[in-house]
Amino acid sequence: MFAYFFLVITTFWILKPLKKGLFIEFYDQGGIDLMGLAFSAPQAELLAKILNMVVAFAAVVVFTQLSHKLRRQQLTFVFSGFFIVCCALFSRWLINPGDLGVWSFYLFGDLYSTLMVATFFSFLNDSVTPDAAKRLYGLIGLGGVCGGVFGTSVVSANVSLLSDSSWLWVCGGITGLIAAIAWGAGRQVQPAAITAPGAAPSTRSGNAATEGARLVFSSRYLLSIVAIVGLYEVISTIIDFQFTFTVAHYLDGPEIGRHFALVFTITNWVSLFVQLVLTGFIMTRFGVARALLVLPFVITMGSTAFLVFPLLWVGSMLSTADNGFSYSINQSAKEALYVPTSDAEKYRAKAFIDMFVQRFAKAIAVLISLGITFAVTDISSLRYLSLVTLVLLVVWIVAARYAGRQFAALEQSKD
DSSP states (O other): OHHHHHHHHHHHHHHHHHHHHHHHHHHTTTOEEETTEEEOHHHHHHHHHHHHHHHHHHHHHHHHHHHTTOOTHHHHHHHHHHHHHHHHHHHHHTTSOOHHHHHHHHHHHHHHHHHHHHHHHHHHHTSSOHHHHHHHHHHHHHHHHHHHHHIIIIIGGGGGGSOHHHHHHHHHHHHHHHHHHHHHHHTTOOGGGSSSTTOOOOOOOSOHHHHHHHHHHTOHHHHHHHHHHHHHHHHHHHHHHHHHHHHHHHOOTHHHHHHHHHHHHHHHHHHHHIIIIIIHHHHHHTOHHHHHHHHHHHHHHHHHHHHHOOOHHHHHHHHHHHHHHIIIIIHHHHHHTTTTSOHHIIIIIHHIIIIIIHHHHHHHHHHHHHHHHHHOOSHHHHTTHHHHHHHHHHHHHHHHHHHHHHHHHHHHHHO
16 A cells, blocks of 8 residues: 555656646647636636536546445556556647647646545555554555655656656556556455455445535534645645745745755655654554644644744745645544545545545635735735634634544444
C-alpha cells in the first residue's frame, strides 16, 4: 500500500505540470472568448477548476455504481484499465491538440488523482481495523509524501526531457504497475479486518447520483468530516492568496520564481519529516482525535503571526505550515476516520465527500479568491484576511473535536 500510494502521487506530479503547462501555453497569446467575454489563460484555468466539479460529480455516480459489485483491488483494476486506455489515446491526441483536446486533458489530469486516490483509500480503509489504522497510516501515508517529494524534486524538474506523449506512456506504465501492486496487496488482506469476509459491499436501491449524499446528510459524523474537508479548502485558498500576494509585493523578476521553488522544496521536506517522525507517534500515542487538531493549530499560529507581522518569510512559512502538515498528518488522521464506518460509508459516502464535496469546496474557494482580489489592494489590508481564517478555524476545530470523539466511540464499539 505504501508503493501503491507512492506511485499514484508520483503520477499526479507527472500529469500536473503537463496539463497546466499545455493549458496555459495554448491560451497564453490570445486567451479565450466565452459568451462574449474575453478570458486570459489564468482566468480560463479558474473556469476549468470549476468545471472539475461537474466531472467529479460524474465520477461519484460511476464509483457508486461500481462499488455495489466491486471492492478493494477490483475497483483498482477497473480504474487502472480506464486510465491506461486514456493515456494511450491522449498520447496521440496531444500531438496536435485543439480546444477540446486541451480542456479534456486538463480535466483528465484532475480526474486521475480524484479517482485513484479515492480508490486507494477505500481499499485501505476496508482492509484494516481502527487500531491498525493508528499504527499503520503514518507509514502508509509516507508513501504519498515520498511520491510528492520524488515528483517535485525529480519528475517535474525533468519534465521537458520527454515529449508529452512519451510522459503519458510513462503514466500508463506506472498505472499498470499500480494494478499489479493492488493485486498483491489484495491477497494480503486479513479476513479478521473486515466485516464480512469475501462479500461484496451491501447493495442498496436508489439513485447512484444521490446515494452517497443521502448517507452523508443522515450522519452527523460524516457531516463533521464534510466540514473538515470543506473548511480546509477555503482556508487553504486564502492562505495561498496571502502567500502569492506577499511574494509579489516583496520580490521582483526572477527572484519570484526562485523564491517559489525554494518554498515548495522546503514544504515537501517538512511534509516528509512530519509524516516520518510525527504522524505515527501522535496517532499511536495520543490518538486520531489529537492528530486531527494538529493542522488547524499550526495554521492558527501561522495566521496569527502573519496578522501581526505581514513579512515575506512569515507569509511563506504560512504556506509551508498549510501544505507541509495537510498532506502528512492531517490526511492520515482524516482517512482513519472512515475505518470504523460501514461498507456503504467507506465506499459511497466517502466517494461523495472526496470527489464532489472537495471539488465543490474548491470551486467555492476559487470564487472567494476572485472576490478577494478586489478587496485587497496592499500588504496592509492583506494581513486582515487572517481574521477570516481564524474565524473559520474555530468552526474547523469544533468539527474536528466532534469527529475525534465519535471515532473513539465507534472504535470502542468495534472492539
